[in-house]
Amino acid sequence: MDQTSSSSAEQPKSKPTRRQFAQVVAGAAIGAFAAPAVVRGRNLNEKLNIAMIATGGRGAHNLEQFAGENIVVLCDVYEPAVAKAALTFPKAKQFADFRKVYDHAKDFDAVVVSTAEHTHAFATLPALQLGKHVYCEKPLTYNIAEARIIRLAAAKAKVATQMGNQMHATENFRRVIELIQTNAIGPVTEVHVWVSRAWGWQDPAKAKTLDLGGLSTVERPRESSEIPAGLDWDLWIGPAPSRPFADAYFPGPKWYRWWDFGNGTMSDLGSHWNDLPFWALKLRAPRTIEAFGPPPHPEIAPASMHAKYEYDARGDMPAVSLTWHQGEDKPKIWTEGGIPKWENGMLFIGSKGMILADYGKHKLLPEKDFVDFKPPEPFIPKSIGHWDEWVAACKTGSPTMSNFDYAGWLTEANHLGNVAYRTGKKIEWDAEKLYAPNAPEAEPFIRREYRKGWSLS
Template sequence: MQDNQQSGSSAVTRRRFLGTALATGAATFAAPAILRARNLNERLNIAIVGSGGRGGANLNGVKSENIVALCDVNENNLNAAAKKHPQAAKFTDFRKIYEDPNKFDAVVVSTCEHTHAFATLPALQLGKHVYCEKPLTYNIAEARKIREAAGRANVATQMGTQIHAGDNYRRVVELIQTGAIGDVSEVHVWVSRAWGRHDSLEAGQEAGDPYAIAERPLTTEEVPTGLNWDLWLGPAPKRDFHSTYFPGPKWYRWWDFGNGTMSDLGSHWIDLPFWALNLDHPLTIEASGPQPHPEIAPASMQAVYEYGARGDLPPVRVSWYQGTYKPQMWHEEQIPRWSSGVLFVGDKGMLLSDYGKHVLLPEEQFAGFTPPEQSIPKSRGHYGEWIHACKTGEPTTCNFEYAGWLTEANHLGNVAFRTGKKLQWDAENMRATNAPEAERYIHRDYRKGWSLT
């Protein structure tokens, strides 16, 4: 793969090749010699960075391999994982793992969003395979850096969008790409989760937010026993401990640590049109919602992306809705009122999907419709796909080339929301040409002692 900033057309060509590679079994990179020489039954040596919460789930997903290192800033999580993997070395600072790179072949990163890039980049620079939980990075600049580093490293990478491995997404992609509903001009993506800032604590509780908060707490609390709060903060600005931020997923609504529902669930739901329509970078992004808060991501908002033509594919508008926002057709009951969904609008019909099911609309129009022959093979499982890629060099479906563009796009929705402008996006130079104030959301300064080089 090439690195450096890529044009949209070359990126799309690469992703189309990846789709072909998955269907034919072609490899997109060569596995390192040390792995090519191995029997496929020989286990990888894997370092686990983050072992609680999502980290525990990801650890369980790769437990068939040889777990040689465990790291967590919370010793309670660390010790619980060590009981199941007593042979693994224990760390609280993931930077220490990389001081002895001969001990491991691959890394699974499941830290909080604001430290993903810091745990991932050194692994790529050492030529290690990496699985990283979604979203890939905290901001756009980090996503670009990680995507390019992965291209140079030429290793197996996978972002943790587990639903991507499901059969339903594969069937939807086949339907869209074989023209079942014709040329797609619009996509509407909505999720009902309403976590983030509300006008009041009561409003948040009414919206079903289990961690509802309206403002930053004015008090501080004692750091829980076993938690290294300074390491948890990592590159983020210094602030005193409070249970409003920890444990997860409380932190994800705070701009200092995460980017709310847009980057979190967007990784799963926008993934489907991204895959089906060969998307990469938008031309413009516009967002609407409540008045942006300086510290807390919104519970409800909307973002609209305009994508240009991609090869023989026409321009398309992708609209995102979260919380109380829904497509007009949903409100008017022109489509089934699913709580979350992806609606593709083509010139020959529509397709509505969620994680596990899909339907062609209007249903009477597609009565007796014969779906295309399955061309995308069944997944080995999201973890199995990555492990197999580590050992053979075969492609993964959510590699960092693909996931990097998806992550950038999701973050752009928040950048547009926070600036309050319709952004004209120059992807090659990674800047909003009409909004220099967006720079503070594309990049950020790190706390003393932390750098991403």
């Protein structure tokens, strides 16, 4: 039955102890999070001074969420985006280059980063090094090496951090986690996650449709289009390899399918949909990853593919496989009608049953086995709101649930799906060394050389 109501004949394990509860609250699904040490002595009624790095697109949405605070900096490589934001915040200083924002670090306490994926780490790292609180859009970074740099820098800075996977704050996710962690369906050994979005490259010979998500080409444009007035294209390119402007990249979200700027659906929606199993099952670094799909395109991420992760046992949780499916790829149990055919979903398979979930609801299966099931008393507290959680952490030192420790590991794992796909083999993963010992050809996908004038240091 749907939850809101729920369903197994067997009762869950006893309610977690006080210590277990504290670990959940602290985000201990993959390691305890230390509350921020850099707190400005404010209470919740005082306002933060925030620098907004990127004010168009997703940045405009985030600006709305933090509009009740003191917005002191507006920065965007596209001047019309800054000008529009300045209508609401006319006193804020205006910049095009986020690197110059940090020359005025004394003016702000916190930074919100909403740039394109390939510059997330570059806008975030200086803030952490200066002891500023940071909210960064998902995915946290462009590649695995950057995720590790940001996670470690955040641990050293001891500031309030939050990645923009706002579904992490939903009640539905919390209730599913409680069911899994109280053994409602028994130990979970298999998970499937699927999303219907099909933006990117698809082999025309095998695909039912060729959905480029609004792109007009899958080849890199050779000729330069006219650069929109007010756009600093060189700054937009940032650390990525230089190329002429084309409307195939800007405005967003077209850029996210091009390998030089993003990682397609895997890293983008993976930040949302893989979040729930990652949290519920206390996942961290996989042992192996293998991916399947059309032949990798040198320029564009795939529309349809799937990637299988194998994780070792964690504490009292057994080894588990997690398979990500996107576009036309769906789990076999879905295609054969073994579960309701939700357009997007997450399926947890345990020894006593299954949980099917999406963003807003969940269902225990088979329903007949859970008619008299009573869910555990909630033990993960209700969120005050994803954005509000970060603001409160900046002011008081309270924890955030999608902090950069948690988000860093999640981002690394999501990127590994694309690394396996682009490498074309089942890769073994050494998380400590950030290295695939059986696939040295994966190295360019784990880290990359930056364009002259750009570095993470």
